[in-house]
Structure formats: structure tokens, C-alpha cells
Amino acid sequence: MVRGESQELSHVVGASEPPLIEKTIGAMLAEAAARDPDGEALVVRHQGVRLTWAELKRRSDAVACGLLAAGIRPGDRVGIWAPNCAEWTILQFATATAGMILVTINPAYRTSEVEYALKKVGCRALVTAVRHKTSDYVAMLREVMPELAAATPGTLRARALPDLRLVATIGEEAHAGCLRFGDLEGAVDAAQLAAIPIDAHDAVNIQFTSGTTGFPKGATLTHRNILNNGYFVGAGIGLSKADKVCIPVPLYHCFGMVMGNLACLTHGATMVYPAEAFDPLAVLETVAAERCTALYGVPTMFIAVLGRPEFDSFDVSSLRTGIMAGSPCPIATMREVIDRLGMHQVTIAYGMTETSPVSFQSAMDDPIEERVSTVGRVQPHLAVKIVGPDGETLPRGEPGELCTRGYSVMQGYWDDAARTAEALDEDDWMHTGDIATIDAKGYCRITGRIKDLVIRGGENIYPREVEEFLLTHPHIADAQVIGVPDERYGEELCAWVMTRGGAALSEEEVRDHCRGRIAHYKVPRYVRIVETFPMTVTGKVQKFVMRETMIAELRG
Template identity: 60%
Template sequence: MTSISYVQGPGDTPRLGVTIGEALAETARRHPDREALVVRETGERFTYAAFDRAVDDVAAGLLALGMRRGDRIGIWSPNNAEWAILQFASARAGIILVTINPAYRTAELEYVLNDVQCRALVLARTFKSSDYVAMLDSIPPDRLPHLERRFVIGVPAESAADLPAGMTPFATIAAAATPASRTTLATLRADLQFDDPINIQFTSGTTGAPKGATLSHHNILNNGYFVGRGIGLRDGEKICIPVPLYHCFGMVMGNLAAITHGATMVYPAAGFDALATLTAVAEERCAHLYGVPTMFIAMLEHPGFEEFDLSSLRGGIMAGTSCPIEVMRRVMNRMHMPEITICYGMTETSPVSFQSATDDTPERRVATVGRIHPHLEVKVIDAEGRIVKRGERGELCTRGYSVMLGYWGNAAKTAEAIDAAGWMHTGDLGVIDEEGYCTIVGRSKDVVIRGGENIYPREVEEFLFTHPRIASVAVFGIADAKWGEVPCAWVKPNPGETLTPAEVVGFCEGRIAHYKIPRIVRIVEEFPMTVTGKIQKFIMREMMEREAGG
């Protein structure tokens, strides 16, 4: 056994050397009559043959409408059939899918679309309190100079006149397909390479402001495949996917795991709903269920929990943030999920690097994030870049097929994150024990993880700085029993100005995603500072947690 904190995953199972489009086509050839996708909210059900045809139609339609290999198309929507179809159609046509958080508001949407120069956007009409069509329509076209087409989900073709100028129903994409575009698609399918970029996901990663992590077919298809192997996914089983598709958890660990194993994707609702998820598991007889700890807690605490037959479950994934041991035991026992696994990773690594085994003890599953994934390497280094001994903490660095191609259009930030030897510096602090299990002990960057959603304080701070009466602001996370962490803000007004916490929160509402809005705001005259003038967020965090009762 090596004494240094370096581990590498087994390579006895070969990686998949195909594109996402071809992986789907192969599964459809093998299992044409098996269900590929079930969307509970709308009642839509697709066999693999039907799903593959729908993907072909949309891919050919996009080409007929002028989209080309390497163009970017955004999707801004909660979970639905169109989301899944576009994921695979864009991949089949070589068009790069830009996944946009449905909680984003206009400022964030505008930034994303312009940063990667999206030529088209697919968006939901509404979801909960979000009116996506109105938000997009409120942005003057001259501020989105690259955006040529806007397709709206959930609008019948005959209702196109009800949409604002420049927007058309999603159904018009497939309807636009022509014999010529289908011929072009067939040629493309033979020409696309699995190392081509195919997905951009926005993350602040380890180096500050939001950047587009660019992922290839090979990155995410293989990660989904090995995650599926990690949960013991069997041919023909169903995965209940209540987690959002815009994130790797849904689109990679869910959708791509399913299609690479001939399994069925089950979407219980557009967004997470405990009752809808329990109903979907029971009625569809799902074998696996995904979620962050808060989702599992919500299901366990649902008043009708005992009414649902969950005996079909045996495993799944819990990820996003740490899980209390008692919650893990309740999930394993009361939800019939003895084989549930824990996953760890980051968007820039496609995402999973570590995963617990289906037979690890409950203690292992909550105290660690498991062991290294196949075909990957991880080392733990000190501040000077030297590998530390087993049992010592340091920064986790990942190398292998899963490491992103880079941040879109940002070579400098890519070089900061990925060194010359190909190591992705995660910014997470970890410890690897003698048996190869990894424990995450902190973050070198102050990322706040609220119920599985990453909140990057600098991004929120920069937004708050646009308030005309704010002179300085510091955002940080404090512990929360429900969400794991919630964002807090200390705000210093301009000299002579007054400001209330309610005004700060009101400034955020409708302009940034709800989960980024500080839960607690304190108006202050000064911040605790080091002698060199750096704000000491750890002191502020300790003060706020003491006031909140620990």
C-alpha cells in the first residue's frame, strides 16, 4: 500500500469510444420497444425507438433552421421531455448544448447567452412564479446580439400567435426538418468525434466569476456510464430522476447513465415535489432514486409516506452535500434503498470522481465520499504542490478522461484550474485514508452549498455592489438544519446613507436566482479585518452561527 495520497481507479472495464448520439442509437437498436423516458406530469411515454426518432427529427430540424456543428444552443427550462430530446438531438447534430439554471433571472440569462454567443435558446413558458417568456422578452434584442432564434416549450403550434415577436413553439423545430437536412445529419453522425465539445455548464469553479465549463461527448458519456455501473444499474431498470436536468446530476448521472445501460428515465415532475416523487417510484416500480439530502428528508417527512409501496427500490444516489448518519439509515431502511451510494465531484470533472460502493457501511457512506472512479487519478497536495501522506489533508486534484476541455473562451482561467500535467485543481480540501476512501474536509474557496446548489459568494457580492447605496459587502455561508448551508451577507452602506436588510433582499428578488439571495442580512459599519486589510469571513460566520444557536 502506498503511503502517499495518490489513488487511481481500476481500468479493467473499457471506456466508451462513441458519441452520445451513437450511444443512444445503439441502445435503440438493441431495445426498440423498451421504455426510454416516462414524464409523469404530462403522461408522455417514449420507447427507445420513438425517443430515437424524436431526437433525429429535432436534430434534422435544427440543421434545417441554419444551426451548424459547433454552434451553441441554450436551454432554460425545468425537467420535461423536450429537455431530454434536445440534449440528445443537439449532441447528434454536433451542436453544443448550454444548460441554464431555471432559477436564473434576466441578468444571469443575459450574461450566459452572451458569454458563449448562443445562436438559439429553448425555454419553458412558465414554471411556478417564473415567467420565462416575459423575462426573455424584457431584454432588448440589441443586448443579445448573437441570439437568432427562440423556441418555447409547451406552446402548441396553432398558438404561435400568442407568443411575443421572435418566439416560436418548440414543435416548429422538428417540423422544419427536410430530406436535405436529414441527409446532412446522416453525414454528420459519421463525422462527429467523441472528443468534440458538446455541453457547456456554467460554474464559478475554483477561480471566481461564472465561466462555461466545456465538456465533450467522451467526458460526460463515460462518466454517466461508470456512475451507472457504480449503482449496479441493470438492463431494463428504471431510475427516478427528480433532480434538475440543467445540472450534471440530472443530465449525466441520470440520463446518460440510463441510456448507456438500457434503463428508463423517469421524471416525476418539472421540479422536485416529494409527493410526485414518491408516487412515481411506487407506480413506475423504480429501482433507483436520486436526490440531495433535503429531497430525501422531505420524502421521509411527507405525511403520506407510509402509504407508498417503495419495495421496488434498492439503490440510487445521494449527492450535493453531506448527509447526517440518521438520515442515511432511514433512507436505507424505510425507503428500501440498502444499495444507495454517495457521489462526489464537480462540473469541471463531468462530474463524478469518487463514489461509495453499494455494500459500504452507512458510516462509510456519510463520513466519506467513497473511492476513486474507474480510469481516474486523484492526488492530495499541500500549498507547495507536493503530494501529502495518507491521512493528511490537502487540495484534491483530479486527472483523467473526465477533466473538462476548458472554460469556454477563457484560456487564462483554464490554465489556473488545469495545470501543465493535466491535473484539475478542485479547490476542495480532502483526506484519503489507507483504504483509499476520501473525506471532504473543507473548501479552499468559500463556496456555499445550499441543498445541493452551489452559491459563489463573489458572484453575489458583485451583484450587490451594483446597488447605489452599498459601499462594501461580504457574503458567506452559515450552517442550516434544512439546507446544509444558507448564504448570509454583511453590508456596509455608503457614508451618510441608510439601508435596511429588507431593502437588500428586495433588491435581489427577481434579479438573481432565489437560492442565491442572502437568507440573513446584517447592516454594519465595519468588517473584521486582518492587519493586511483582508475581510475575515470566518469570524463573521462564527458570530452569525452563535446568534442562530449554533
């Protein structure tokens, strides 16, 4: 190799200091409680909950012991299907302490989606909200499992979900066949918990990511994966025990539970939840009342907060930093975040669930241009490279597929060796499917997507999943789904539909078929009933032609 050649290639390795954390999440919680027992760990505004680190550890330990008493064992999968709340976080730490694997389920999931998720990973227990927005979770579970109503809590036997034994509901209401979450908080047996053999390399979390085949994949993450990622993300914005982090992003995403909760845990900062789900007014009220120093969100969230008519009536001067991720940030929005919210040290982060999630992050003092045109530089203890179609590492500045390797890469997709092998090569490189460049200074720019991914308001949607669902309609013969630009969400879904035998079908009927049966963000905003799709001479659908047609039509 010619001297200096390696510096010209798009292969970058992050710093090797500080060293990686080789502890479990439960051990880190114990350390936090011992170091700062009276420090504020968790504030949940909409529930009126305030917990110190000592109280959070005690309640988490109590739930861990309660799960063990109910017959749930280390290694068992425990689902959580709920919006942001104190019980979510208590369960996150309880399952980690007991050596169990938390399965995070999107609150927007409907019956078919939650059934698939619980069955795929063989959940032994499920903690669920009773309802959220228009979703009646208990009714949906009874639809999937009619046996639930007559079951004795802890001894459930359901044909559709043969592994599930226990359902616990959040709140004071009693529901047939279910235990109340509060009843799980039993006496703490410290000796029992201490005797559980847990290694930092053990799986602790399964997160579902949409799949191109229409079925979500369960990315399996370890204590070492997510604890370290939380630490380095928090270090990137200078977190300490003096900080309060406002977390309006959902906990079921890595953004909430890793970049939020675990960043706070590893730096002693306070986790603050403004509402069950994102509410821009609640964010402003919470930042002002709690004197939050950091705020998280995707660009659309910041746009909504800045757009509130009451904005100027709130004192947000406590803010100094935060993280923006999920989709590219318009420069005008970044300037407002810095100037009006006072977040001069705001950073941009990029990653994917399979890498725990963050692999690139901008620095607090990066120029604003770098914070909107790039996703920053590689995180410590990670390596990244840009490869061409044949797998060769490309020169700096040349676009290709972004690959990541290091501590953050998942164990694999749960019970799916084939798709794991597609994503992770024999040298342990995670192939992201994103097209990117790395410049001479190491800054990364995401320039496109190899997979036909649509990012709507920070939610990743694979069109194939929506297409397969549309095909369940008896009058739909074929469907193609694309993303089209949208000022509010970045992208919106558009479905082109061909009917079966020329059957009469309206655009609204297509949307009605989706509503209540798939997550709301997967329901196409735009629907077009067509006779044919644009095709190549070899019979492949030309989605780019569809996209260009729709953009021209929408611009009018």
C-alpha cells in the same frame, strides 16, 4: 523511490477495466434504439409522456434535422432554459446527434444571468419554457431583446445578443418572434445526420459554474467526458434495462443530464421525471406508480421525501439503490434512506461540473459509516491525488487540495484561457479547490473548501458573485457574504452590509433588491447592517469571525 513509498502517498489510480467508451452520444442512442426499440426510455409523469428508445431516437433525430433546417450548424451553441421536461431530453440528444453544443441554463436565472450566459458562449439558438414558477421567461427575453417581438423566427438580430438567431418556446402557445418547439420536429433525413462528422472528443455541452470573480464560467464537456461518466456512475449502482431511475434533480446539472440521463442510456434503464422541479409528494407518487428501482437526490431532498406526512401510504418497496450527492449526508438520514425507503444499495458520489462530474463514488455494499463519512473511492480510468501548498503529493491521511486527472476532465472554460489555466495545470490535473484526505483503503473524505464556497441544498454559491450584485445597490458601500449552518439546506447565505454614508437601509430592503434579479437561492436569508467588518492587521476581512459570530447569534 523506496519500495512501497507510492502506496503511502495520497495518489490513487482507478481500475482500467472495463474500457472507455469511444463513441458519441448520438451513436449510443442509435445502439439503444436498435437493441431495445420497444423498451421504455423516458417517462415524464407531469406531462403524461412515455417514449420508447425507438421513439426517443426518432423525435431527437427530427429535432436535429429541424435545427439544421433553421440554419443552426454543427459546432453552434444551442441553449436550453427550462425545468425538467421531455423536450429538454429530446433536445439533449438532438444537439448531440447534430454535432451541436448544448448550453444548459439554470431555470432560476433572471435577466442579467441569462443574458450573460447566452452572450458568453455565443448561443445561436435558444429553446425556452414559456414560464416556470414565478418566472416569465418570454417576458424576460423581451426585456433583454426588444427586437424579438418583431423578428421573423430564425432571423433574429438583437443588439444585446448578436449571435442569437432562433428562439423556440416549449408548448402549444405561439409567441411573437419565436418558433414552437414542436415545429422543429420535421422530417428525418438520416443521410444528412450520418454525414455530420462528429468525434467523441468534440464538445457537446457547456455548463455554467459560479465564479469567485462574480461571473460564471462555462465548463466545456465532450461526448467522451460525460458519456463515460454516466456509464461508470450507472455501473456503480448496477443499472440495467430492468431498472427505472427516478430523477427529481434538475437536468441542467450534471446530476440530472449525466448521472441520470446518460447513465440510463448506457445501461438501457428508464429515465423517470416526477415533476418540473423537486416535489417530495410527486417523488413518492412516481416511485410507487412506476415501481422505480433507483432514486437520486441531495440530502435535503431525501429529508423532505421522508418527512411527508403521507409517506407510509406509498409502496416504495421497488427501490433498491440510488445516488446521494451535493453535500454531506447526516448518518440519521442515511439510516432512514436505507430502512424506510429500502435503498440498501444507495451510494454517495462526489465530483464537480469540471470533471463531468463524478470522480469518487461509494460502493453498494460499503458499510453505512463509510457512506456518510467518506465519498467513496476513485472511479475507473481516473487518477486523484492530495497536494500541499507547494504542489507536492501528501502522505495518506494528510489534508490538502484534491486534484483529479483522466478522461472526465473538461476541455476548459469556454473562451477563458486565463481561468482555465488557473484550474488545469500543465500536467492536466484539475485543481478542485476542495480540501480532502485519502485513507489507506483509498476512501476520500472532503474536509473543507479552499475557495469560499457555500453549498445550499446542493446548489454551489460563490459569495463573491452575490457580493458584487449587492454592490449594485446605491446605498451599499461594501458587502461580505458567508455561509452559516442550516438544518434543512446544509448552509444558508448571510450578508453583512455596510451602508454608504450612513444611509438608512433595512434588512428587508437588501433582500428586496435581490429578489427577482438573481436566482432565488442566492438571495441571503440573513442580513446584518454593520458599521465595520472584522479585519486582520493587514486589512483582510476575517470571514471566519463573521461566521462564528452568526452561529452564536443564531443558536441564541
